Amino acid sequence: MKQLQMFRMVFVILVIGLALYFVFPLDKNINLGLDLQGGSHIVLECVDSPNAPVDSDAVNRVIEIITNRINPEGVKEPVIQRQGERRILVQLPGMDDPQEAEGLIGKTALLEFKDQNGETLLTGAYLKTAKTSFDRFGRPNVILEFDEEGAKLFEQATTKNVGKILAITLDGQEISTPVVQEPIPSGEASIVGQFSVEDAQRLALLLRSGALPVEVKILENRSIGPTLGRDSINRSLKAGIVGLFLILIFMVVIYKWFGLVADLALLICMLLMMGGLAILNATLTLPGIAGIVLTIGMAVDANILIFERIKEELQMDKTFRASIEAGFSKAFVAIFDANVTTLIAAIALLYFGSGPIRGFAVTLSIGIVVSMFTALVVTKLVLELLGQRLTEKALV
Amino acid sequence: MNILSKADIKFVSRRKLFYTITGIVILISLISLLFQGFNFSIDFAGGTLIQLAFKESNVTVAEIRNVLGEMNLASSTIQSLSNNEFVIKTVQVELPERQKILETIEERIGVFEVLRVETVGPVIGQSLKQLASLAVIFAFVGMIAYITIRFQFKYAIASIIALAVAVLIVLGTLSILQKEISIPIIAAILTIVGYSINNTIVIFDRLRENLKTKIRSPLGEVIDLSINQSLSRTIYTSLTTLLPVLALYFFGGTLSDFAFVLLVGITVGTYSSICIAGPILLEFDKKGTISAKKIPASTQKAVEQEIKVVKKVKKSKKKK
Numbered sequence: 001m002k003q004l005q006m007f008r009m010v011f012v013i014l015v016i017g018l019a020l021y022f023v024f025p026l027d028k029n030i031n032l033g034l035d036l037q038g039g040s041h042i043v044l045e046c047v048d049s050p051n052a053p054v055d056s057d058a059v060n061r062v063i064e065i066i067t068n069r070i071n072p073e074g075v076k077e078p079v080i081q082r083q084g085e086r087r088i089l090v091q092l093p094g095m096d097d098p099q100e101a102e103g104l105i106g107k108t109a110l111l112e113f114k115d116q117n118g119e120t121l122l123t124g125a126y127l128k129t130a131k132t133s134f135d136r137f138g139r140p141n142v143i144l145e146f147d148e149e150g151a152k153l154f155e156q157a158t159t160k161n162v163g164k165i166l167a168i169t170l171d172g173q174e175i176s177t178p179v180v181q182e183p184i185p186s187g188e189a190s191i192v193g194q195f196s197v198e199d200a201q202r203l204a205l206l207l208r209s210g211a212l213p214v215e216v217k218i219l220e221n222r223s224i225g226p227t228l229g230r231d232s233i234n235r236s237l238k239a240g241i242v243g244l245f246l247i248l249i250f251m252v253v254i255y256k257w258f259g260l261v262a263d264l265a266l267l268i269c270m271l272l273m274m275g276g277l278a279i280l281n282a283t284l285t286l287p288g289i290a291g292i293v294l295t296i297g298m299a300v301d302a303n304i305l306i307f308e309r310i311k312e313e314l315q316m317d318k319t320f321r322a323s324i325e326a327g328f329s330k331a332f333v334a335i336f337d338a339n340v341t342t343l344i345a346a347i348a349l350l351y352f353g354s355g356p357i358r359g360f361a362v363t364l365s366i367g368i369v370v371s372m373f374t375a376l377v378v379t380k381l382v383l384e385l386l387g388q389r390l391t392e393k394a395l396v
Numbered sequence: 397m398n399i400l401s402k403a404d405i406k407f408v409s410r411r412k413l414f415y416t417i418t419g420i421v422i423l424i425s426l427i428s429l430l431f432q433g434f435n436f437s438i439d440f441a442g443g444t445l446i447q448l449a450f451k452e453s454n455v456t457v458a459e460i461r462n463v464l465g466e467m468n469l470a471s472s473t474i475q476s477l478s479n480n481e482f483v484i485k486t487v488q489v490e491l492p493e494r495q496k497i498l499e500t501i502e503e504r505i506g507v508f509e510v511l512r513v514e515t516v517g518p519v520i521g522q523s524l525k526q527l528a529s530l531a532v533i534f535a536f537v538g539m540i541a542y543i544t545i546r547f548q549f550k551y552a553i554a555s556i557i558a559l560a561v562a563v564l565i566v567l568g569t570l571s572i573l574q575k576e577i578s579i580p581i582i583a584a585i586l587t588i589v590g591y592s593i594n595n596t597i598v599i600f601d602r603l604r605e606n607l608k609t610k611i612r613s614p615l616g617e618v619i620d621l622s623i624n625q626s627l628s629r630t631i632y633t634s635l636t637t638l639l640p641v642l643a644l645y646f647f648g649g650t651l652s653d654f655a656f657v658l659l660v661g662i663t664v665g666t667y668s669s670i671c672i673a674g675p676i677l678l679e680f681d682k683k684g685t686i687s688a689k690k691i692p693a694s695t696q697k698a699v700e701q702e703i704k705v706v707k708k709v710k711k712s713k714k715k716k
Contacts, residue, residue, distance in 0.1 A: 043520065045519075097510065099491070099494070099495065099498075099510060099513060102491050103491065217517075218490075218491075218515070218517075219517040219519055219520050220515070220516045220517060220520045221513065221514065221515045221516075222512075222513075223513045223514070224511070224512045225509065225510060225512065227449070227509060227511055228447065228511040228512050231649065232649060232650060232651075235647050235648055235649040235651070236644070236647070236648060236649075236651060238643075238647045239640065239643040239644040239646070239647040239648055239651075240643070242640075242643040242647065243639050243640025243641070243642075243643040243644065244640065246639040246640070246643070247636050247639055247640065250635065250636060250639065251636075254632060286580075286650065286651065287579075287580050287583055287651075287654070290580070290583075290644065290648075290651055293640045293641070293643070293644050294587065294637070294640065294641065294658070296640045297636050297637035297638070297639060297641065298591070298594075298633075298636075298637055300633075300636050301629075301633040301636070301637075304629050304632045304633050304636070305598065305629050305633075308628055308629045308632075312625070330605070333601055334597070334598045334601035334602070337542075337546055337597050337601055338595075338598050338601070339594075340542060341539050341542055341543065341590070341593045341594060341597050342590040342591065342593070342594050343590075344538040344539050344542060344590070345538075345539070345586055345587070345589045345590030345593070346590060347538070348531045348532070348534040348535035348538065348586065349531055349535075349583060349586050351531070351534065352527045352528070352530050352531035352534065353527070353531065353583065357579055357580075357582070357583045360580075360583045360587075361583075364587070364590075
């Protein structure tokens with residue numbers, strides 16, 4: 001075996017090994033997009049209102065508040081990002097109810113202290129912080145700490161209502177109805193209710209984050225339940241397998257043993273594509289799967305070009321080995337130019353596309369690069385290794 | 397299997413026929429684009445989409461339409477995906493109202509699972525349209541630049557014309573059938589942009605190679621030869637690409653429309669690469685610069701002198 005050939009073989013095996021290492025287990029290493037695993041993609045815009053004009057600070061505060069609201073929901077890997085001046089992108093994977101996310105973000109979390117007549121004496125606007133603790137009976141409670149002004153208002157409220165109920169409401173719903181024992185001047189209060197530790201933590205978070213400082217409008221909400229996502233995966237997987245199978249057969253029918261070598265290259269191409277996705281930590285979306293399915297079809301193109309060229313060379317009465325050599329070298333320029341122009345379109349998509357489209361562009365781009373490698377390097381290597389065992393009859 | 401290897405089809409001499417057929421199809425497309433326009437999905441037009449799967453399977457579109465009608469949403473479109481799955485598209489509805497719609501449907505028709513909720517404001521659609529146009533422009537400029545560097549500017553323009561033909565016919569088909577233009581459809585169209593040019597490049601690459609050896613043959617003949625030499629590859633590749641796309645079309649669910657655009661696009665793109673790209677190139681070569689470019693300077697001069705002599709002879713003949 002020639003040294004160069006040895007080098008190429010080691011390289012190919014290394015690449016395949018690397019892909020195998022990064023790809024498996026599949027479900028851990030391939031990130032699924034929201035459209036496949038279910039989830040919500042929401043774009044918010046902060047809008048000016050007469051009392052609360054939007055500034056950079058307000059947008060950051062909104063992001064902070066939304067983050068606080070989402071974290072206790074146990075959402076895995078949420079994305080909350082500022083987009084441009086006033087927009088915020090929120091991505092929440094794995095929400096069961098497509099309506100839930102919007103509700104969560106839209107929550108106002110307005111805390112009010114009301115006397116028996118239903119008059120509001122104090123609101124969460126004066127809250128400095130809120131945290132969870134346990135009272136002396138071991139019950140979880142929420143400790144509130146007011147700012148200076150809030151402390152004064154709270155003192156007044158408690159003074160006026162000694163022996164009476166001071167209801168604490170959140171978004172208009174009563175969460176606790178304590179009876180005031182004595183005036184509280186310290187600006188500290190605790191809410192003891194019928195809640196678990198988790199409930200208390202969640203409430204504290206909600207209160208701490210408080211109401212959004214500016215009005216927020218939902219520009220876009222794409223929420224997909226897990227059922228639809230699973231259905232999409234199954235359908236496209238089926239399409240991919242059927243398509244792959246048809247091509248594997250097609251190549252063998254047209255190019256016989258050479259077709260089988262191309263089939264091997266195609267399967268390796270699929271593996272490397274998944275490896276590429278895993279290494280780049282890219283997200284697989286539904287259009288991304290379409291990109292893979294399309295790549296299955298386009299990947300064999302380079303091999304078709306080469307094999308057709310080999311056939312032509314054979315017709316010019318060249319020897320079999322010389323024809324293979326000439327086929328590869330003459331087809332190379334066409335393969336290279338054709339793939340680069342396609343790559344230009346894919347990069348245009350990558351650059352200007354958003355969300356799922358970017359997913360499509362990613363798989364398409366990876367597919368173009370990887371299929372060139374498998375068609376040119378892997379196919380040639382396998383043909384060379386088969387060497388003398390191959391005759392003209394293996395192709396024509 | 398060698399059906400196509402000996403093909404010798406005279407594409408160039410039939411170019412008037414191809415131009416006419418293509419022209420008519422493009423004209424029909426343009427008329428539809430002008431008068432019918434596109435059926436934009438909520439991605440671009442804005443609105444709300446709700447996909448529901450009822451637990452029972454005897455729900456009808458009319459029942460849902462009745463409920464929506466009572467809520468002043470009579471103009472909504474309701475699409476039945478299977479006997480219990482429906483897609484409802486309305487104008488943009490905010491969360492509280494949406495909740496009310498869903499509650500009413502549940503009360504009046506039956507229990508369901510919400511599979512998907514999408515609501516898009518008009519602002520988003522506007523910026524998407526801009527991004528999509530930018531993507532197309534970027535792709536076109538990038539391709540023209542690359543082909544000009546690797547070939548010649550004329551090749552670039554001929555490729556882009558063949559490409560534009562394919563894209564126009566795809567857009568026309570979408571308009572005639574009033575298929576919804578959504579984000580995945582835009583991605584499919586851009587794929588056609590990339591794919592269709594791929595076929596043209598392979599033919600032009602062969603032409604570039606042939607021009608080096610066949611100096612004395614007329615350009616038209618060399619173009620025909622190049623198309624024919626690449627013909628089996630072009631058709632096989634189109635077939636292998638169509639196979640998985642067909643599978644996607646039949647099994648794809650939400651991807652069916654995406655696959656449909658690719659089916660039309662790949663077919664039309666293959667046609668325009670074979671029948672339009674090469675012949676158009678000939679139209680651009682009245683001065684004969686394409687065949688001369690790849691000839692070594694010394695030969696080129698000799699050929700030019702020869703041409704001059706021939707021209708002189710012709711002129712003198714005319715004078716006589």
